[in-house]
Amino acid sequence: MIHHTIRRVMLRRPQTADSPAAAIETRAALPAEAASEPGLQIAPTDPIVPYFQSAPGAVELRQLELDSPALEQMRAQGITMVVPLVTQGELIGLLNLGPRLSDQEYSPDDRRLLESLAAQVAPAVKVGQLVREQEVEVRARERLEQELEVARLIQQNFLPKQLPELPGWRVAAYYRPARTVGGDFYDFIELPGGLIGLVVGDVTDKGVPAAMVMAATRSVLRAAAQRLLEPGTVLQRINETLCSEIPPNMFVTCLYGVLDPATGLLRYANAGHNLPIVQSGGGVSELRATGMPLGLMPGMSYEEKEATLAPGSSVLLYSDGLTEAHDPGREMFGTGRVRERLAAGRVADELISDLLAQLDRFVGSDAEQEDDITLVALHRSGGESEMVPVLEFSLPSAEGNEREAMQRVGEAAAASGMEPARLERLKTAVAEATMNAMEHGNGFDADLAVDIAVARSDASLRVRITDHGGGRDIPPAETPDLEAKLEGTQSPRGWGLFLISNMVDEVHTESDEHRHTLELVTHLKGDGETDEPDPA
Amino acid sequence: MSQTPLEATARHTDAGTTIALAGDIDGSARDALDAAYAAVAGDDPVLLDFTRVGYINSTGIALIVGVLARARAQARPVSACGLSEHYREIFEITRLSDFMTILADGPVPAADRNGGTR
Numbered sequence: 001m002i003h004h005t006i007r008r009v010m011l012r013r014p015q016t017a018d019s020p021a022a023a024i025e026t027r028a029a030l031p032a033e034a035a036s037e038p039g040l041q042i043a044p045t046d047p048i049v050p051y052f053q054s055a056p057g058a059v060e061l062r063q064l065e066l067d068s069p070a071l072e073q074m075r076a077q078g079i080t081m082v083v084p085l086v087t088q089g090e091l092i093g094l095l096n097l098g099p100r101l102s103d104q105e106y107s108p109d110d111r112r113l114l115e116s117l118a119a120q121v122a123p124a125v126k127v128g129q130l131v132r133e134q135e136v137e138v139r140a141r142e143r144l145e146q147e148l149e150v151a152r153l154i155q156q157n158f159l160p161k162q163l164p165e166l167p168g169w170r171v172a173a174y175y176r177p178a179r180t181v182g183g184d185f186y187d188f189i190e191l192p193g194g195l196i197g198l199v200v201g202d203v204t205d206k207g208v209p210a211a212m213v214m215a216a217t218r219s220v221l222r223a224a225a226q227r228l229l230e231p232g233t234v235l236q237r238i239n240e241t242l243c244s245e246i247p248p249n250m251f252v253t254c255l256y257g258v259l260d261p262a263t264g265l266l267r268y269a270n271a272g273h274n275l276p277i278v279q280s281g282g283g284v285s286e287l288r289a290t291g292m293p294l295g296l297m298p299g300m301s302y303e304e305k306e307a308t309l310a311p312g313s314s315v316l317l318y319s320d321g322l323t324e325a326h327d328p329g330r331e332m333f334g335t336g337r338v339r340e341r342l343a344a345g346r347v348a349d350e351l352i353s354d355l356l357a358q359l360d361r362f363v364g365s366d367a368e369q370e371d372d373i374t375l376v377a378l379h380r381s382g383g384e385s386e387m388v389p390v391l392e393f394s395l396p397s398a399e400g401n402e403r404e405a406m407q408r409v410g411e412a413a414a415a416s417g418m419e420p421a422r423l424e425r426l427k428t429a430v431a432e433a434t435m436n437a438m439e440h441g442n443g444f445d446a447d448l449a450v451d452i453a454v455a456r457s458d459a460s461l462r463v464r465i466t467d468h469g470g471g472r473d474i475p476p477a478e479t480p481d482l483e484a485k486l487e488g489t490q491s492p493r494g495w496g497l498f499l500i501s502n503m504v505d506e507v508h509t510e511s512d513e514h515r516h517t518l519e520l521v522t523h524l525k526g527d528g529e530t531d532e533p534d535p536a
Numbered sequence: 537m538s539q540t541p542l543e544a545t546a547r548h549t550d551a552g553t554t555i556a557l558a559g560d561i562d563g564s565a566r567d568a569l570d571a572a573y574a575a576v577a578g579d580d581p582v583l584l585d586f587t588r589v590g591y592i593n594s595t596g597i598a599l600i601v602g603v604l605a606r607a608r609a610q611a612r613p614v615s616a617c618g619l620s621e622h623y624r625e626i627f628e629i630t631r632l633s634d635f636m637t638i639l640a641d642g643p644v645p646a647a648d649r650n651g652g653t654r
Contacts (some may be wrong), residue, residue: 246553399563400539402593424622432594482631485601488609492601495594495630 031338040077042070052084053091056113057115058106059084079483081106083114085122102230147208151181152203152413154211158218164188164196166261168311170348170379174226176321183210183252184319184372185218189225195285196261197225200317200376201254201273202438209250217242217252217294231256231269232304235291239271239302241303242295251293255317263311264380269302274320279342280313286335287315312457314347321373322355327362337362343464345387345521347379357512387455387462394449397438397467405434405452405465412454418524426461428523429503432496433465441467441516456524460505463520470514477501539564540590546573548627552581552613558588563598569599579612584636585619597630615639 042049044469048068052059059082061075074082074096075383083095095118100106106114118140163171187188191197199221203210217238226235242252255276257268268276272293275286291302307317325333337358346354352375357483359373391412395401410427418426434450442448451466477497484490501507506521542565543558553576559565576582584603591638592600607614615637619627 264638403539403591421621421625424620425625428593428622428626431591435593448587480630482601482635486605486635488605492598492605493595497596499594499597 004158015029024501029256034237034426040070040073046070048212052082053089053095055084057083058111058118060106081114083118085118085125087126088123088277090126092122095121112393115505129190130156148179148181151206151211152177154208154215155181155183155185158185158188158215160188164190166196166378167414168381169261170381172349172375172377173351174352174375175372176369178206178321178369178448180206181211182206182321182372184321184374185214186317186374187218189222191225191229191258194262195229196259196353198257198259198266198268198378199254200319200374201252202319202374203252203407204250204374209247213242213246213295215248216245217254219258220392221254225256225258229258230304231258231267232291232302235269235271235294235302236300238296239294239300243298246295250297253293259309259378261530264311264313265306266309266315267304267306269304271302274335276319277316277318277339277342277346278309278313279305279315279347280310284339284343289371304467309378309380311380314342314351314377314379316342316351317374317376319372319374321369321371322359322375325359325370325373327532328364328367329452333359333362339445344506344519348377351377354510357510389453389455389458390461391454393453395415395434395438396446397442397444397448397450399438399444401438401450402431402434403451405450405451406431409452409454409463413522416456416461416524418461418522419526422522422524422526425503426463426520429500429522430463432503433463433520436496437469437516439468443469459525460489460521460523462519463522466515466517468514469516470512477507482531541551541565542568542589544568546572546575548577548580552583553577554585556585556588560591560593561589561599562591562593563595565596566599567577569603573603573606576612579610581613581615583639584614584616584621585618586616586620586623588646589618589623592626597632600632604632608635613637 039331046068047066048070051064051066051373061071061080061082064071064428077096079096080099081097083097084091085093085095087455095114097106100110126181159175160173161329162175173188175184175186177184185199185201185203186195187199189197189199192302199212199218201217203213203217220238220241221234224234228237230233235254246252252271253272253273255268255273256271257266257276259266266287268287268289269291270289271291272289275288278285278287287305289303289305292300293398318338323333323335323338327333338355341351341354341358342502355375364401365368391408393408395405406427409430410423413423413426432451434452437450438444442450448468453464453466455462455464475497477500480494480498481490485492500518500520503518504518504522508519510517510519539562540559542561544565545556547554547556555572555576557569573582578601582603584600604614614635616627617639619638624633624638627636628637
């Protein structure tokens with residue numbers, strides 16, 4: 001019999017190899033004894049660690065000659081023998097024994113008993129350690145989730161509850177937090193004289209700290225905006241406040257504009273935020289004004305610029321969660337794609353849903369959103385680019401129905417005053433697009449309709465042809481290889497998309513899970529050059 | 537706009553074989569077009585007369601490419617007449633006009649038209 005108490009000490013190795021400074025911590029695993037038993041710290045660099053790890057069995061400390069602080073400590077605690085707990089080559093703990101109560105030496109039988117005990121205990125202790133690590137990890141995850149929930153709540157609480165109603169304007173806004181919740185925000189501020197303040201910003205960092213800074217920025221901005229009308233001065237004021245109030249490693253990018261809805265005049269200043277994009281009769285451009293992000297350095301000034309949004313113009317304010325989203329090949333979405341959608345005449349809520357659909361397709365369906373996405377789109381009604389619905393109808397998918405589509409759209413186009421040559425081209429494009437929709441989109445299923453919507457502005461006619469073939473990618477129109485077709489090395493078919501793209505001024509496609517839409521835009525009048533076929 | 541099935545009639549003249557086309561050139565025109573081309577004699581040049589064609593779609597373009605391919609294999613010259621301005625443009629955009637002579641208008645000289653068969 002062994003007449004003594006066995007003290008079991010758990011030994012934890014540092015969790016990562018790159019934290020050698022962390023001491024190996026040994027703890028009494030028996031809670032009742034924990035308080036009375038002095039803890040034992042063994043540094044990972046202590047030579048006793050490799051010694052125990054490779055020891056064949058029980059080790060008598062008396063015989064040991066090692067320059068080891070742990071050894072001295074153990075001796076001081078009256079430990080005379082140690083049985084290392086080793087499992088799968090890993091030292092996970094020690095059985096520490098004091099002298100036998102009878103003051104006799106441990107017998108070979110005692111040692112065999114202890115060693116066999118250690119061999120059984122070691123794997124069990126290891127399992128216990130793993131379970132405990134797991135629990136710690138789960139608790140950490142839960143805490144993180146809770147924190148994210150708090151961040152989400154703060155964020156949502158400080159975003160506008162409703163959009164401003166501006167006569168003659170269409171206003172739309174969208175905010176989608178990433179799982180980790182970044183610090184995006186936007187705001188509409190009612191100002192004296194019927195003016196409206198537009199804000200889009202992004203706080204560096206994520207989670208609760210970002211949400212707190214966002215809330216602070218918003219409050220300071222709201223207060224400053226009421227007193228000061230110049231956007232540059234407002235940003236300057238916020239910068240001074242934030243510099244003294246937020247942690248030094250954080251900053252805020254922010255675009256602030258003051259819009260006069262009556263005249264379309266937009267005065268704006270930019271603190272290092274993404275440049276707003278404007279679509280007007282003159283094309284698509286960016287609103288550029290220079291300024292440092294807020295909260296980095298006091299004493300900054302902010303360039304102030306102005307632009308007039310004429311009737312028919314649109315402006316998009318956004319955060320980098322949109323433009324810096326990546327596809328599976330790590331390519332960025334970029335501003336080019338955003339500008340393209342604005343150029344396609346998308347405005348307000350349509351622009352936002354169109355951009356989101358493009359973005360979702362770009363990043364792929366199972367990709368996690370990398371950063372918060374914020375979009376604010378304003379469109380000033382009127383002007384020659386304003387689209388007014390003209391005609392909507394549906395056709396069952398049956399061969400020959402493209403003729404009806406062609407005829408009805410043709411009549412609408414003629415009534416809009418479209419030039420005859422353009423009208424003929426549009427009719428051909430509509431017939432081809434309707435055939436594709438019936439055949440490739442709806443598989444000639446007569447129960448599936450092709451929906452056709454015609455709208456016009458002063459300058460152009462837009463035909464949207466929608467089928468049920470969502471979720472498929474339409475390849476871009478390629479120029480068919482006529483030589484290969486004549487030689488018989490390529491099918492003589494494959495002219496549809498090529499014809500469509502050559503028959504109208506613009507072709508846009510849109511898809512979601514269920515539907516696919518081809519949009520054709522034809523200007524009512526030519527600009528002289530495009531009216532003549534290319535002689536090549 | 538209802539569909540008008542294509543009628544294609546081959547007529548031999550001193551200048552070659554004229555295939556007079558009337559109706560729509562779409563997927564349903566294949567048989568008529570094939571039969572008319574099969575009636576072209578020897579190594580006659582072929583003139584496709586589109587005067588009475590109202591509608592050509594992409595499948596119709598493919599059928600015309602098929603006719604051109606066969607003619608090329610036989611080194612038989614092909615020309616076209618009676619195309620509306622719109623379809624002439626389409627023939628140019630699709631480059632069909634690089635492989636057939638497009639005649640300006642009502643194209644077949646009276647002498648040929650009345651020349652009867654050889």
